[in-house]
Amino acid sequence: GDSVTQMEGPVTLSEEAFLTINCTYTATGYPSLFWYVQYPGEGLQLLLKATKADDKGSNKGFEATYRKETTSFHLEKGSVQVSDSAVYFCALTRNNNDMRFGAGTRLTVKP
Amino acid sequence: EAGVAQSPRYKIIEKRQSVAFWCNPISGHATLYWYQQILGQGPKLLIQFQNNGVVDDSQLPKDRFSAERLKGVDSTLKIQPAKLEDSAVYLCASSTVRLAESSGANVLTFGAGSRLTVL
Numbered sequence: 001g002d003s004v005t006q007m008e009g010p011v012t013l014s015e016e017a018f019l020t021i022n023c024t025y026t027a028t029g030y031p032s033l034f035w036y037v038q039y040p041g042e043g044l045q046l047l048l049k050a051t052k053a054d055d056k057g058s059n060k061g062f063e064a065t066y067r068k069e070t071t072s073f074h075l076e077k078g079s080v081q082v083s084d085s086a087v088y089f090c091a092l093t094r095n096n097n098d099m100r101f102g103a104g105t106r107l108t109v110k111p
Numbered sequence: 112e113a114g115v116a117q118s119p120r121y122k123i124i125e126k127r128q129s130v131a132f133w134c135n136p137i138s139g140h141a142t143l144y145w146y147q148q149i150l151g152q153g154p155k156l157l158i159q160f161q162n163n164g165v166v167d168d169s170q171l172p173k174d175r176f177s178a179e180r181l182k183g184v185d186s187t188l189k190i191q192p193a194k195l196e197d198s199a200v201y202l203c204a205s206s207t208v209r210l211a212e213s214s215g216a217n218v219l220t221f222g223a224g225s226r227l228t229v230l
Contacts, residue, residue: 042223043115043202043222043224044154044202044204044219049218089153089154099144101153101155103151103152
């Protein structure tokens, strides 16, 4: 079945460091891909999405490009801030059915 | 716009007791989901409603879990009797997308979740 695999955490970075969180997927056809973020004590929030190959989703300085050839959707940010500390989830959905989530990657940014 | 409302935020019960969680989705959202998020894991779908009908409940442990959305708006998830392994955060989400649409961008809006601890 469809699934998402993301890099294990936790990830600890210093402020202004470069961030990459890897995400790869397994799915038939052409899924839509998402990154959700969960801040402490809050629900999941959509960070960005891409619905077809080569699309780049971006929001709040975060970017991810839908790479069908490598079945990947890696999350990147050029300069992280303390306020980016959260758990990040990669997810996919196909034909608007069940949204499948990765296990999440906890990011801690230190001043 | 008001978000997805859930209650209670926290609940502690003993095993074999029952518990119910309530969710009110964003107004106008036809699709409602219940997810289970065990500590250290990603959310797992329990049940999906389209209006007041069940679309997918294949991962719902029906011997102890039940859910309803009688008027196509708010929903209740019940666990009876609870087991230790049911300790998790129960997330409700909603979306505007109907099954008939095929834009492929099914964006879910999540509530803050209900954290259940079973002792």
